Amino acid sequence: MLMRFLLVTLAKLALVVLITLGFYAIYLDSSLTKRFASERYQASAIVYARPLTLEPTAPLRMSQVLAELTQLRYQQSATTAASGSYRRTGDQLEIHRRPFDFASGPAMAQKVRVSFANGRVASLRSLPDGRMLSQFQLDPLVLGQVTGDQGEDRLLVGLERVPNLLIETLLLVEDRDFYHHAGVSLSSIGRAALANLAAMETVQGGSTLTQQLVKNLYLTREQTLWRKANEALMALIIDFRFSKNEILETYFNEIYFGQDGGRAIHGVGLASRYYFGKSVEELEPAEMALLVAIVKGPSYYNPHRYPERVKKRRDMILQLMFAENLLSQPAYLTALDTTLVAPKGPRVGQTWAPHYLAQVKQELSQLNVPEDWAQQGLRVFTYFDPLAQQIAEASVASQLPRLSKAEELQAAVVIAEPDNASLVALVGDRQPQQFGFNRASMAIRQVGSLIKPTIYGLALAQKNSFHLGTIVEDQPLELQEADGTSWRPANYDGKFQGSLMLYDALAQSRNLPAVRLGLSVGIPAVVDKLQAAGVDTPIPSVPSLALGSVELSPLQVSELYGVWAQQGRYRSYATIQALTDHRGLEFYQRRPPAGYEVFDEVTTALVNYGLRGVINEGTGKALAALFGSDALAGKSGTTNDYRDSWFVAYDEDKLVTVWLGRDDNQPIHLTGSSGALPVVAEIFSQLGVRPLATQPPAPLQLTAFHPQTGVAIPLDCPSQRRFPAYPQALPEQVNCDGEIDERAWWEKLFN
Structure with a gap:
């Protein structure tokens, strides 16, 4: 009777376990299928720099191209x-470009010969x-990644892009029966045990790829029987619900390959870029073997840390590939001699231009990006120029110690291309x-004399009242402030020149x-023009505005001077040029705004003629000595007590804004010309x-003006100043003093 009772009890318990297991399996089937179908992983937004464009006559030196290739x-x-x-x-470079999916579409590998001469x-x-x-x-440089909510990085690749040799090698080492088992394989466990025993080390795993995938996606790494049983059951469900190719593609995009600083490298797409600087399609046999070796334990x-240990495992995998006829003998021997990975470059483990990347993230949040972009992946194509960024960083690093011993001296640099209203480089810290x-x-600082071109523009727009030759007064002035105090503006040199030309x-x-x-022209008119030029910070409508009492960031200053660089039109600057998903489908393409x-x-x-004068003979003449007259236009800016040093300069292509100062707003004892200009x-x-x-x-034409009175005079006068001006019809009797000549006809004849 006791035996019968025990058997019945055990049968009932077994039935309960089976029913519970059945319900659990149904639950897993429902939840797991949904999660695996739509929430397998989150992809990163991969941020790319601009592709370096080579064109005949472009000002580009061979050394710069070599730096980019490096x-x-x-x-x-x-x-x-x-x-x-x-x-x-x-003086020639022969380049074999990699294939790449540009924002405009895919481009095949191509070989070219580039000749250089005279820096072009x-x-x-x-x-x-x-x-x-x-x-x-x-192909463009990867600037960085914008991660999803889970903080993981990956570059999604379709299974059709993964080389067959990599697939076969992975299956050879990790799961030979992948296409034949149902998610769990007892034979794989036995074969792996024998192979590992023969090699006296772990060369094959017992878990199937499906089990590994389940562990990475849904389970912890605790070593318990319950976790292993759960893993096996989930692997069976996924294998039943999804095709082998779907599982394999997910594995290639999910598998963990290690850390790059604070970010996790997931998937063969990103791992190929990180370890070898190439796409997965370009991998060589030795590189494929290395990636498969890393899978075992990143x-x-x-x-980078254990090269001897990794080389031993890689070579073991290469030996397996050769033994299974995946590699010919010459290919096998070549692979054995291949360097493991190139030494880490100066940027590996670092973020390219973190302040530029922060600007990209800010703009990305303002664009109409699909909410599920982390499922499809995002490729962000920017205007970032790594050459310009390195030059800006190096210029700050070399000039600031020379200008001041104070470590508190800070800097900001903005390099823009006004023609397409783009930002190509940003430096937001001396480090x-x-x-x-x-x-x-984000540094909102007073701009000093940088405000003056706006005032001169308002005056010169009154063509019947002002021109470049108009005489203006550099004399002491006292104004009553609203609070009853007196304001006596002064020149930076403490002197007054009396009368001089505009x-x-x-x-x-x-x-x-x-x-x-x-x-x-009216202070309110100055306020209106600044607002029209994109200034959205508070603007004090007081006379001191004429000397730069408004506070702007270096980026706002760049946009303000973009008006002068772009025929008087305001256009906001951007970092993002285009957006695609990881498969290359474009859903955003920026067109430079008309403004x-x-x-x-x-x-x-x-105004530009006057700003070229700043460079040719004014506060920026050190630049004319370096680059020649009329090559650049620009303006210096210095604030009260020498707290801020500014300089903006632009040529036909680029606009450079530099600010120097201290975060605590203490004096730095540098003018715009002695501080920011050397960096520019x-x-x-x-x-x-x-x-x-x-x-x-x-209708402007060169016109002669009297140097003391500023009136128009004939072009053949010996003492004159010439400026572009609206045409002025001079009476025949006007002399070189700008006066009507009333002499008799015979005096004129014999003069």
Whole structure:
């Protein structure tokens, strides 16, 4: 009776367990299927720099292209047979570009020969046919990643993009029966045990790929019977509900490959980029073997930390590949001699330009990005120029210690391309890898004399009252403030020049003429123009506004001066050029905004003439000594007690804004010319300068003016100043003093 009771009880318990297991399996089937179908993983937003564009006559030195190829981890080669390689011969570079899915569409691998001369690209030829090219783009550098909510990084790849050799190698080492089992394989466990015993080390795993995937996606790493049973049951369900190829593709995109600083590397797409600087399609046998080796334990088999240990496992996998006829003997021997991974470059483990990336993230949050972008992946194509960024960072690093011993001296640099209203480089801290406060966009500081071109523009727009030759007064002035106090503006040198031409007052950045002009055109009009030029910070409507009492960030200053660089039109600057998903489907393409007119083209040309005068003979003449007259236009800015040092300069291509100061707003004892200008000078000396177009637009024409009175005089007068101006019809009797000559006819005849 007791035995029968025990059997019945056991049968009942077994039935209860089976029913419970059945309900649990039904629950798992429902929840797991939904999660695996729609929530397998979160992909990163991969942020790319601009592709380096090579064009004949472009101001680009060979050293700059070589620096970019190094950052892209191209390999120097005698034959350039493989994509991702280059060869240098004299003043020529032979480059074999990798295939890449640009924002405009996919591009195949292509080989070109680039010739250089006098700091420029001389010619571009396609190889091997020798056809002349008008343009050629390199694949862009990965600037960084914007992670999803889970903080994981991955670059999604379809299974069709994964090389067959990599698939076969992974299955050989991790799961030979993948296409034949139901998610769990007892034979795999036994075979792995025998293989590991023969090799005296772990060369094969017992868990199937499906079990590994389940563990990575849904389970903890605790070693308990319950977890293993749960893992097996979940693997059976997933294998039943999804195809083998879906499971394998998910595995390739999910598998963990280690850490890059604070970010986790998930998936073969990102691992290929991180370890080898190439796409998964370009992987060589030795590189595939290395990735499969890392899968076993990314921390234990870290090739940067434990190269000998990793090489031993990689070579063991290569031996298995050779034994299974996946590799020929020559390919096997070549793979054994292949370097494990290249040494970490200076940027590996660091974020390229964290302040620029922060600006990208801010813009990304304002765009109409699909809410489920983390499921499809996002590729962000920016205007970021790594060459310009490195130049800006190096210029700050070299100049600040020379300018001041105080470590509190801080800097911000903005490099923009006004033609397409884009930001190409940002420095927000003297330590470029310093996260946090981004002075390029967040440091709101008084701008000093940088405000003056707006005032001069308002005056010159009154063509019947002002021109560049108009005489203005540099004399003491006292004004009553609203609170009853007196304001006595002064020049930075404490002197007054009396009467001088409007052009000279702008070029020499004299304060008193600017204040008088500001009062003449009206301070409210100045406020309106600044707001039209994109200034959205509070603007004090007081006379001191004429000397820069408004506070702006370096980015706002760049947009303000973009008005002068772009024929008087305001356009907001952006970092993002295009967005696609990880498969290349484009859903955003920026078109440079048309903007709106702040000043008309003729007034803008007159102000620009004065701003070229700042460089040629005024506070920025050190730049003219370096780059020649009329190559640049720009303006210096210095605030009270020398708290802020500003300089803005632009050529036909780029606009550079530099600010120096202290976060505690203490004096730095530097003017715009003695502080910020040297940083600007070094940046342009490395970037190269494309001189400004100086032909004044119609109806302006060069006009002679009397140097003391500012009235128009004949062009053949010996003493004169010439400026572009609206045409003025001079009476025949006007003499070189600008007066009507009343002499008799015979006096004129014999003069």
